[in-house]
Amino acid sequence: MVLLKSYQNFVLLQNLYRLKAIGFNYIDHFDINMKQIGTEPSSLEELAQEITQCHLCDLSKSRTQSMSGYGNTHADLFIVDYLVSPAQDSSNAYYAARSGETLKKMIENVLRLTVEDVYLTHIIKCKPLQANRPSPSEFNSCKNYLFSQIKFIAPKVIVTLGEEAYTHLTGDNGNFENVRGHVIDYKEYKLVPIYHPQYLLRNPELKKVALNDLKTIKSCLNFNPI
Numbered sequence: 001m002v003l004l005k006s007y008q009n010f011v012l013l014q015n016l017y018r019l020k021a022i023g024f025n026y027i028d029h030f031d032i033n034m035k036q037i038g039t040e041p042s043s044l045e046e047l048a049q050e051i052t053q054c055h056l057c058d059l060s061k062s063r064t065q066s067m068s069g070y071g072n073t074h075a076d077l078f079i080v081d082y083l084v085s086p087a088q089d090s091s092n093a094y095y096a097a098r099s100g101e102t103l104k105k106m107i108e109n110v111l112r113l114t115v116e117d118v119y120l121t122h123i124i125k126c127k128p129l130q131a132n133r134p135s136p137s138e139f140n141s142c143k144n145y146l147f148s149q150i151k152f153i154a155p156k157v158i159v160t161l162g163e164e165a166y167t168h169l170t171g172d173n174g175n176f177e178n179v180r181g182h183v184i185d186y187k188e189y190k191l192v193p194i195y196h197p198q199y200l201l202r203n204p205e206l207k208k209v210a211l212n213d214l215k216t217i218k219s220c221l222n223f224n225p226i
Contacts, residue, residue, distance in 0.1 A: 044073050044152040047145065051125050056141035059126040059134075063089075069121035069149060070094040076221055077111070077118040078155035078189075079103075080146070081196075082164040083134060089127035094120050102197035103161070110214040111221070119153055121146065123168050139168060150189070157220045158189050162196030181213040183220060190220050 041047040048068040054060060067084050071094075087097035095104045095115060103120075107113050124134045124142050146169070150158065160166040163176040170186060172179070176193065184191045194213045200206055 041148065044149065047148050047152065051145055054125070054141070054145075057135075057138045059124075059128065059138055062129055063126040065089075065092060066125045067092070067094070067122060068125060068145075069119060071115060071119040072117055073119065073153060075117065075119040075153055076156040077113065077217070078150060078153055078158045079118055079120045079161065080158060080165050080169055081120065081122045081161045082168065083124040084122050084127040086127060098201055099196075099198040102201060106197065106210070106214055110211065111218050119149075119155070121149055123165060143168070155189065157217060158186060158191045159217055160191065160193045162199060163193075165196075166193040181209070181216060183216060192217050192220065 041050055051066045051068040054066060067088060085096065085099065087100070088094060090096075093100070095101065104115055107115060107118060123146055124138060125145060128134050128138070158169075160169055166176065166179065167173055170184075170191070180193050180195065182192070184193070192213065194217075195203075195206060195210055200210055
C-alpha cells in the first residue's frame with residue numbers, strides 16, 4: 001500500500017513538472033484516484049470499476065471508454081494485446097475489424113475454444129490519441145492494472161500478441177524472433193509470445209508459423225503434470 005501511494009505521488013509530481021515545463025505557474029486542485037491510494041481492489045470486478053474511473057494519465061481526457069478486459073474471469077488462457085485499436089474503441093468490442101476476426105478464428109479453429117473461454121485484455125486500457133504511440137507515463141499508469149488482472153485470474157498460459165505486448169509485459173528488449181513461439185517461464189506462469197493478428201494480415205506467408213505457435217499454446221493448455 002505504501003508503494004502504491006508513492007507511485008501515485010510520483011505520477012502527480014510528473015504531471016506538475018510537465019505543466020511547469022510548458023509555462024504553467026498555477027493549476028487548480030484535481031483528484032488522482034484517491035480510492036486507489038487508500039485501498040487495493042479485492043476482486044477483478046472492483047479492479048474493472050477502477051479502470052473505468054481511472055484518471056492517471058492524459059488518455060482519460062480523450063478516451064471514448066476504458067476497456068478493462070473481456071472473457072472468462074477464471075480462464076486458463078490469458079491473452080494480452082498492447083493497446084486498444086480505433087476499431088475496438090469505436091465499437092466497444094474486443095474482437096473488432098479484420099484483426100479481431102482473425103484472432104477469433106485462431107481461438108476457435110485451432111485452439112478449439114470460444115472467446116468466452118479465454119480472457120483478452122490490453123496493456124494500455126484506453127485508445128491512444130489519434131495515431132500516437134503511448135508514452136512511458138501512460139504505460140506506467142496502466143501496467144499495475146494488468147499485473148493485478150493476471151494475479152486475480154491466475155491463468156495456466158499467458159499469450160502476448162506482438163512484440164510490443166511481449167516487451168512491455170516482460171521488460172525483455174531482445175530480438176523478438178528469438179522468443180516468438182517459445183514457452184517461457186514468466187513468474188509462476190507459462191508465457192508464449194506470438195505474432196499479432198494484424199501483422200499476420202500484412203504477412204500471410206507466416207500463416208504456417210502462426211499455426212505451429214498456436215499448437216504450442218494448445219499443448220501447454222492440455223498439459224497436466226503428474
